[in-house]
Amino acid sequence: MEQAVPVYILSGFxxxxxxxxxxxxxxxxRADGKRPxxxxxxxxxxxxxxxxxxxxxxxxxxxxxxxxxxxxxxxxLQLVELVQQEAPDVIxxxxxxxxxxxxxxxxxxxxxxYVRLELRQLITVVDAAHLYDLYQExxxxxxxxxQEQIRCASILLLNKTDRINGExxxxxxxxxxxxxxxxxxxxxxxxxxxxxTLVNMDIAGVQREGQQDGxxxxxxxxxxxxxxxxxxxxxxxxxxxxxxxxxHAAHEPHDAHSHVMAYTHYFAGPVNSVEFxxxxxxxxxxxxxxxxxxxxxxxxxxxxxxxxxxxxxxxKIDPQGEVQDVAVFIGEHFxxxxxKRRLSALVDSSVS
Ligand SMILES: Nc1nc2c(ncn2[C@@H]2O[C@H](COP(=O)(O)OP(=O)(O)OP(=O)(O)O)[C@@H](O)[C@H]2O)c(=O)[nH]1
Numbered sequence: 404m405e406q407a408v409p410v411y412i413l414s415g416f417x418x419x420x421x422x423x424x425x426x427x428x429x430x431x432x433r434a435d436g437k438r439p440x441x442x443x444x445x446x447x448x449x450x451x452x453x454x455x456x457x458x459x460x461x462x463x464x465x466x467x468x469x470x471x472x473x474x475x476x477x478x479x480l481q482l483v484e485l486v487q488q489e490a491p492d493v494i495x496x497x498x499x500x501x502x503x504x505x506x507x508x509x510x511x512x513x514x515x516x517y518v519r520l521e522l523r524q525l526i527t528v529v530d531a532a533h534l535y536d537l538y539q540e541x542x543x544x545x546x547x548x549x550q551e552q553i554r555c556a557s558i559l560l561l562n563k564t565d566r567i568n569g570e571x572x573x574x575x576x577x578x579x580x581x582x583x584x585x586x587x588x589x590x591x592x593x594x595x596x597x598x599x600t601l602v603n604m605d606i607a608g609v610q611r612e613g614q615q616d617g618x619x620x621x622x623x624x625x626x627x628x629x630x631x632x633x634x635x636x637x638x639x640x641x642x643x644x645x646x647x648x649x650x651h652a653a654h655e656p657h658d659a660h661s662h663v664m665a666y667t668h669y670f671a672g673p674v675n676s677v678e679f680x681x682x683x684x685x686x687x688x689x690x691x692x693x694x695x696x697x698x699x700x701x702x703x704x705x706x707x708x709x710x711x712x713x714x715x716x717x718x719k720i721d722p723q724g725e726v727q728d729v730a731v732f733i734g735e736h737f738x739x740x741x742x743k744r745r746l747s748a749l750v751d752s753s754v755s
Contacts, residue, residue, distance in 0.1 A: 407521035408486055410494045411602065412507055414552045415528030416545065417500030417663075417692040417733055418711025420562040422452045424528055424594035425497050429460055431598035432493055440491035442481055444468075446499045446665040447731035451694045454707060458723055461489040478507070479514040486518045494520070500692065500733070501548070501663040504555040524604065527556035527586075528594065531575055532566035533691075533712045538578060544662045545691075545735065553579060556586045558604055565592045566714075666739040670728035673700040674749040676717075682745055683708075683715045689737045695730030696722055 411428070413421045425441065432439040440461040443450055450464045463481035478496075485491060498507055504525055511522050529549070537546040553559060559579050564572055572590065579588050587604065589596045676699040683693065693710035707720040708730070732742055 405519055407515075407519040408491060408494055409523040410482075410496065410511055410520050411523050412504060412511065412525045413495060413497045413528065414502065414504040414507070414525060414556065415498075415500065415560075415562075416530060416533065416549050416552060418709075419500065419528040419530040419533070420560070420591075420594045421497050421500070421528050422455055423562075424526070424560065425452075425495055426455060427594055427598055428495055428602065429457060431602070433457075433460075437492040438490075439493045439495060440485045440489050442478065442485070442494065442496040444478075444497065444499050444502070445731075446501060446663070446733055448667045449726070449729050449731065451696065451707065451729075451731065452497070454696070454720060454722055454726070461485060461491060478510045479517075482511070482514045482520065483518050486520070502552075503548070504552055508555065524557050524602070525555060526558045526560060526601070527552045528560045528562050529553060529575075529579070530712055531561050531563045531572065531590075533563075534578075535567055535571050535575060538575075550582055553582045556583060558601065559583060559586045559588045560594060560596060560601075561588055561590045562594055563592065564590045662735050663733065664736065664739070666732045666737075666742060668695075668730050668732070668743060668746050670697065670730070670746070670750055672750045673698040673728070675699065675752070676701050676706075678749055678752070679708075680715065682749065683710050686710070686732075686742075687734075687737055690732050690734035690742070692733040693730060695728070696720065696726050697728050697730065 413425060415421050429439050429441070440463075441456060442463045442465065443452055443456075444465040445452065446468070448467050450466055453462060453464060456462060463485055465477050465481060482494065485494060496507060496511070498504060504527065508522065508525060511520060514520060515522070529552075534549055537543065537549065540546065561572075561575060561579065567575070576588055576590075579586075589601070674697060679697065679699070686693065691712050694708060696705055696707050698705050704719050705722060705728075707718045707722075709716045709718075730746065732739070
């Protein structure tokens with residue numbers, strides 16, 4: 404009988420490290436002689452994360468919205484197409500950081516009625532520093548969304564532990580156990596965990612420290628798990644998107660209560676690298692994620708930049724395909740006109 408294709412869902416708040424983990428999983432699967440395929444979902448109009456993925460990996464892109472809500476039907480279609488056209492050995496779905504994983508889990512379960520898919524793990528990547536700060540405040544939609552993503556996980560990857568001290572790490576470990584008593588917690592820097600163990604965790608029967616009953620992070624199914632993973636969709640998933648000169652609502656049903664918004668800016672020319680870095684440092688706190696591809700006139704080549712929870716990173720890149728200079732900013736109710744004005748001014752000052 405035809406083998407079911409194992410599916411892994413990567414969840415976790417914006418900038419927590421999902422793509423970093425995805426890259427490691429893809430390398431491990433390929434090294435193992437497997438043929439992985441990927442579904443990538445981005446809130447913005449461009450798939451910048453796709454630039455970091457090996458071009459040989461079949462990839463389905465779902466852009467400009469969130470698979471957990473109005474483009475959930477697209478997820479099913481993409482999964483069916485990937486299975487029928489690419490015959491992958493394994494599929495990894497990278498959700499947007501604003502996604503409610505329970506909906507994606509249900510989307511995959513529905514699709515498995517049509518094609519043979521086997522949901523293996525729902526891995527939630529947690530930005531340790533970001534969660535720690537939100538825990539101090541104990542409020543806000545982002546905090547509740549993170550909580551939701553943690554509750555739904557079958558494995559928790561406590562990433563970015565380089566940004567917290569040992570004491571805070573103990574506190575977060577306790578918090579994760581409190582919110583999700585079953586998922587093993589793997590602490591990591593740059594998502595550096597043994598991938599073999601991670602993907603086979605249910606088979607290997609890896610137990611969490613101090614956990615005796617042998618529950619090994621099996622995927623919670625919606626019936627029994629619904630209690631832990633309380634579902635207030637409209638409130639948690641907000642995905643309105645607007646692009647330079649063209650504003651549109653990504654999801655009609657959610658706009659009324661969306662709290663996460665994305666702004667995509669296309670640059671009219673190169674900018675100064677120092678001024679751009681300064682702009683990133685000065686971003687308002689309600690923008691917690693930005694990424695893009697830029698050309699600087701004061702240094703050669705093009706760069707992929709990442710900004711995640713107040714840390715920025717630049718990587719020289721030779722983009723696959725035709726990619727215009729672009730930046731996507733994601734946050735909560737920020738003043739996009741102000742960001743637009745400042746970004747346009749960067750190009751103007753470079754020209755004059
Ligand atoms: N300090 C620190 N930075 C990290 C770590 N892991 C990843 N990063 C950086 O965090 C940024 C975001 O990482 P990604 O893997 O793109 O995060 P993501 O969850 O895929 O982001 P979205 O898809 O936008 O939600 C990148 O600049 C990474 O290099 C870590 O352990 N420590």
